[in-house]
Amino acid sequence: MPHLQGGWFKPVTLAIAAIPIIAFGAYDTDLAFPLFGDVQIPLLYIGLVLLMIPITGNTINSIDVLNGVASGFMVIASFSLSICLFIVQNYEIAIVSLPLGFVSLAFYKYHKIPSRIFPGDSGALTLGAMYGTIAIIGGVEIIAAVALLPAVINSFLFLSSVKKIVEHRQIKGKPVEHTEDFKLKATDDKTAPVTLVRLLLAGGPLSEKQIGFAIFKLGIFSGILAVITAFMMGVSL
Template sequence: MELYVKVILTAILLSLVLTPLLRKLSYWVGAVDHPDTRKVHSRVMPRLGGPAVFLSFLTTVILYVPLERNFQGLLLGALIILLVGIIDDIRGLSPINKLIGQIIAVLSFISFGNQVEFLTNPFDGLFYLGALSIPVTIFWMVGATNALNLIDGLDGLASGVSGIALFTFFIIALINQQVVVAIAALALLGSVIGFLKYNFYPAKIFLGDSGSLFLGYMISGLSVMGLLKGVTMVTFIIPMLVLGVPILDTFFAIVRRYKFKKPIFQADKEHLHHKLLGLGLSHKQTVLFIYLLSAGFGIGAVLFARNGFY
């Protein structure tokens, strides 16, 4: 337990120090978010929060995690997707180019031996994916990455939901005695907590695409290494519960855009947080309400893991 305390405190302290530095750097390199009719902020905001979270996490895991081959793959993919996000935050990328960058990051992760190899069948037990293993892994990780990116619309929303998901993963990893996954989840959780001091309403810095893509990639990647790895934890139910809010929000966004024949990548103001704001909830109330929803999904995931419903 002492190790876990050291991990989270190290990550929090690093994030508290690095985030203000990246805030200043954001202005210097032009990585700022300008207000428009779709966004809820009313002033220019720095948006290089991703590198602050990444550097805090990376330093912490180098100190405390044995960097075995599969974990090296996780870090390589994380670096690639972070760079994709940074380029988008500074220069802007088309949705297709961002998608290609995400796929390259996931393929890098897979090339180090990380992939979903089995799925559970509630009637017949395990189903070996075989040749479908790589496509399923890509679909899961790219989908989860974009789901988290889509809910990054309010101060502290994506980072807070990520923090809840990471704490859930930490608990489940402890239940399954997956020490490396537990430490990694805790290191990223600490990095997010430190960042939230500056990102919660009223925010002083945004995650940016670099941050939301990085967190989505990391959460889905850790699920492949932990929750979806081996024969004791091979169902999508648990990681889908952990990411329940962003996944459902993304599902309804896809259905909505298909129904009204709009491009699937076209942004709108119909997401869950927009709806809650429309009902009269304040910015902070909306974020806290979605935190509660995420915590509820997280509790459900822990109960599934603890009672063996997988």
């Protein structure tokens, strides 16, 4: 498949991985919105399933830029999603979702600085795909998207600046560079893509650990917004 070996390879294969969800009917065609209730989109929802798994998988993969960030962010997002599932009284899926949080937490123990293990593309994609699957079968797609906002924004910034789906290694311009004291700073290279890390460094150089904690704070804030959204969902039920 030489024509898929670029940036399109991962989204296409993740879309194929979403087929069992459709084949076994492990989803509800109603899309739940806070306050407004459910919107019935039976045919459109199938396309949403095929899109959501690649989006969540590649979103987590795209934020795996520094030691411990992807796993630590998944700890926050997945436990936030579990709490939200309990709030909307989807207890079975809430319990099913807990292993994702604990697996991410165990991985983070060895992935944080100084890292001893790395998830690679396959690991990050798997975590993101699992998150998307839980959101679909739990009927909390909107809540899941809210909890994932920092990573979603990162992907949006990258794609909007590059204007095509490509691998990070295919990008010539680097969004960040090292200072003499081994901190990271935003680059002045206009050809480099815009990323969440580059925005965080706009105020000045930061250490890798400081950037990671800044992303985690954003993740916690988004998790709180997701919980609020879940309560709003409860009101509409």
